[in-house]
Amino acid sequence: MAEAMIEFQSVTKQYQGGQPAVDGLSMSIDKGSITVFVGPSGCGKTTSLRMINRMVEPTSGTITVAGKDVSNEPAAQLRRSMGYVMQSSGLMPHRSVLDNIATVPRLNGVSRAAARKRAEELLDVVGLASTLGKRYPSQLSGGQQQRVGVARALAADPPVLLMDEPFSAVDPVVRDELQQELLRLQRELAKTIVFVTHDIDEATVLGDKVAVFAVGGKLAQYAAPEEILRAPANDFVASFVGRDRGFRHLSFNAADAVRIHPVKTVEAPELAAGNSEWAVVVDAGSRPLGWASPRDGAGLIPGGSLFRRGDSLRRALDAALSSPAGMGVVVDEHGRLVGVLKADEVLALIEETRHKREDAT
């Protein structure tokens, strides 16, 4: 059992003359893991997050961080001991990127030179070019601003990171990138991260554990994402997790056992003329570019999603279903073509996985 870092003990937040925003919340957040608060708007997930660093004061109940009651510490000092990333980057427009990142170390009395040096290191950590340090927030793209926001939160090396829908305002491609980078960072830093989102997909991708909140500020289910998708605790969780939960659950199953077939390759679609079967068009480095149809003159047909070796069953099935040829393209770690997989075989593997799970329980 993991050590608890943050504990809520029957915490309630009630604003004047309304329903409670958070109602009797008791939960324990593991040290060094990512815990995701997810739920529809108005479920109290952000309020719960903001009570951890006293941006919101609870009406009753106590919250402890590393065993200490947060209400005993001066608010400003408590907040400096936790990183905070929000939806809009919240960067100070009048300060350069470096000075923004250096904010908390400077508040802690670190010298300007030392704080800037640390900020420069962090630019690299979050994957930004050092030349961006002298820019101002208004000169950055949304994704870059969020990266700076993460760097700022990490600057004082706090053990706890609070993230309030940090990736919900960026486009899906950038969001996917930022999620993967957060996971990479977390593997290196092992912070205790509390992450708020309304997106169940994001929750299952990032969370070691997911807390599903229901409207009215009640905790509906608190479990590993795999379990939430496989066995929702009640109708609310089931409906929130949504229709695709069966498909999403495949993310938690490895597709290592799927059979990979050889496939015909050509270096240009014209070379496929006269072929009786679909062929993968590859570049000189044998990276797939698309498909050539057995029918003449169709040219290069864009392919579906790629299945990288080691990916989940979900990726495998999607690769097969999204391919115009009915075959999912498999690539290795360097993006080079390995072969193809077939939808019916992926489905058979899914069935097999299910049987194994049944036998195990």
Next chain:
Amino acid sequence: MSDIFTDTFAWLTDPDHWSGSGGIATRLLEHLEYSGLVLLIAAAIAVPVGLFIGHTGHGRVAAVAFAGALRALPTLGLLVLFALLAGSGLMPPVWALVILTVPPLLAGTYAGISSVDPTVVDAARAMGMTELQVLFRVELPNGLQVMFGGIRTAVLQVIATVSVVAYLPLGGLGRYLFDGLVLQDFPRMLGGSLLIAALAIAVDLVLAVAERIFLPHGLSIDSRGGHKAAGDLAAAAPAGAAVQGGTA
């Protein structure tokens, strides 16, 4: 009948009118002194109150109503009232003008602070800034641009209005207006008005330069549209499901 514009020009360019105790140079200095004194006292009252209201949001409604009511007061009436109540001398009219200058300064300061993006303020607080640090390190520098607007309006208003103290009678460029009126000397009146207008414009230009110097650099980029830079990611490796193929 001679042309009033030619006469005004002649009045303004006569070197005798510029020197001496009643000369233009002296009056100009007096005018600046009165204006500066009024602004200094008004700012000492309005800026702290504006900062407090802008930061906390407390007393906003009361301040807006109060400032509005003050603005409605007739200038000359207030001036005479203060002179009657407090006697002659420099300070009674200065206080009357302070009362008229506080509202635009207060409104400008308050508007500047409350114009700052609330998410930036929220983030600053969440980083662990104390309330004073939030006010002076985040709200003040970011609200400066809007505040400057209020300050410049107030300064122009004071420079124009300070003319009325000549009615009491005190010095300043307003002397030429009141004396000219009594003496039916219209070139002198027009010349005086032109001098007041020119002074106001000159001071406003100085403030515009000051604004440019004091405004944080990051904000001036922002206000001029800036050049957003993309594609500076050093290590933004494409993650997740790459979509295959497609013609580039």
